[in-house]
Amino acid sequence: MVKLILYLFVIPLVVYAMDSVNINGIFKKGQSNYYQARVMYMFLVMVLSFNIVQFINDFLGVFR
Numbered sequence: 001m002v003k004l005i006l007y008l009f010v011i012p013l014v015v016y017a018m019d020s021v022n023i024n025g026i027f028k029k030g031q032s033n034y035y036q037a038r039v040m041y042m043f044l045v046m047v048l049s050f051n052i053v054q055f056i057n058d059f060l061g062v063f064r
Helices: 001-016 033-064
Strands: none
Touching: 001 033
């Protein structure tokens, strides 16, 4: 239950932070590469969110 609450707070924060990164500038120009950049953006958000939630959960586990 704690992880679900953490995910609800962390995912919007990660999306907000990732908005500052120009992911399209990293990829080659073209229409198909736009979708590849969006997919990579979603995977980066999921990976960062997972790692942040795991860290916070482990950190809170020290105090239990």
